[in-house]
Amino acid sequence: xxxxxxxxxxxxxxxxxxxxxxxxxxxxxxxxxxxxxxxxxxxxxxxxxxxxxxxxxxxxxxxxxxxxxxxxxxxxxxxxxxxxxxxxxxxxxxxxxxxxxxxxxxxxxxxxxxxxxxxxxxxxxxxxxxxxxxxxxxxxxxxxxxxxxxxxxxxxxxxxxxxxxxxxxxxxxxxxxxxxxxxxxxxxxxxxxxxx
Amino acid sequence: xxxxxxxxxxxxxxxxxxxxxxxxxxxxxxxxxxxxxxxxxxxxxxxxxxxxxxxxxxxxxxxxxxxxxxxxxxxxxxxxxxxxxxxxxxxxxxxxxxxxxxxxxxxxxxxxxx
Numbered sequence: 001x002x003x004x005x006x007x008x009x010x011x012x013x014x015x016x017x018x019x020x021x022x023x024x025x026x027x028x029x030x031x032x033x034x035x036x037x038x039x040x041x042x043x044x045x046x047x048x049x050x051x052x053x054x055x056x057x058x059x060x061x062x063x064x065x066x067x068x069x070x071x072x073x074x075x076x077x078x079x080x081x082x083x084x085x086x087x088x089x090x091x092x093x094x095x096x097x098x099x100x101x102x103x104x105x106x107x108x109x110x111x112x113x114x115x116x117x118x119x120x121x122x123x124x125x126x127x128x129x130x131x132x133x134x135x136x137x138x139x140x141x142x143x144x145x146x147x148x149x150x151x152x153x154x155x156x157x158x159x160x161x162x163x164x165x166x167x168x169x170x171x172x173x174x175x176x177x178x179x180x181x182x183x184x185x186x187x188x189x190x191x192x193x194x195x196x
Numbered sequence: 197x198x199x200x201x202x203x204x205x206x207x208x209x210x211x212x213x214x215x216x217x218x219x220x221x222x223x224x225x226x227x228x229x230x231x232x233x234x235x236x237x238x239x240x241x242x243x244x245x246x247x248x249x250x251x252x253x254x255x256x257x258x259x260x261x262x263x264x265x266x267x268x269x270x271x272x273x274x275x276x277x278x279x280x281x282x283x284x285x286x287x288x289x290x291x292x293x294x295x296x297x298x299x300x301x302x303x304x305x306x307x308x309x310x
Contacts, residue, residue: 010269011268011269012268012269031243035247038247038250039250039251039254040250040254043250044246044247044250047226047246047249047250047272048243048246050226050269050272051226051227051230051242051246053268053269054227054268057267057268077241078241078242079241079242079243080240080241080242080243080244081241081243082243084240084241084243085241085243085244085247
């Protein structure tokens, strides 16, 4: 005698042995982790669950009404475990294991007032550039120190020209996804400016 | 070099193309696509199909509609969008070019050997 569990898989209800349930749960959890970086991971998972539900239904008859551990194993081998999937299927996995994004200070030409030093520092520390501008102006009145520091930083800091540099400036990892977002944002800004 | 790995890499590249080709004939639901891909031996585990379908749908190449089914819950029927059709005809062209290139290389090797 075995205890069974009642589950809902892909809109269908199944009676499943306890050990089979544990195995199925572990498998789905692994898939969930595998697709976690994916844009529509929940949709992928629900598609997979529907398919598994279909495969399980084909294993049930009038005389066999409970899903066993063997059934779960068979269905899993048809669907494949995450380690069976080609590993560079999508950008998400690569991104997850790529080197962490570098975070560098640049001058930000997009939001500059004079040379983009304050806007660049603001982007680097994620604070409003005007706060830095106020500090520079205050320091400028303190014997011109603000002007000297500004000039030095203007010379030392490179301008963020490429999309990758603009992403680095904010400290996000440089990957396809972020570059795409960044380019899209720029495009939207240009479009908005054109309309105005 | 691992033969199985190389094979898997090759298959992976053309899988996306094959999905679009299957759908260009008529709209199908995922299990029909799997059946055809399995018969053609371009897919090993079914789990690889679903992320690809979702990605192609997100990219605007596919769309789907829910259809009632007698055997169970409603099914997702996928079909190519006009964008997907254009994308596929581009892939068709580049596939033909690839086959031609590979054949060219393979036959020219034979000439040297002779």
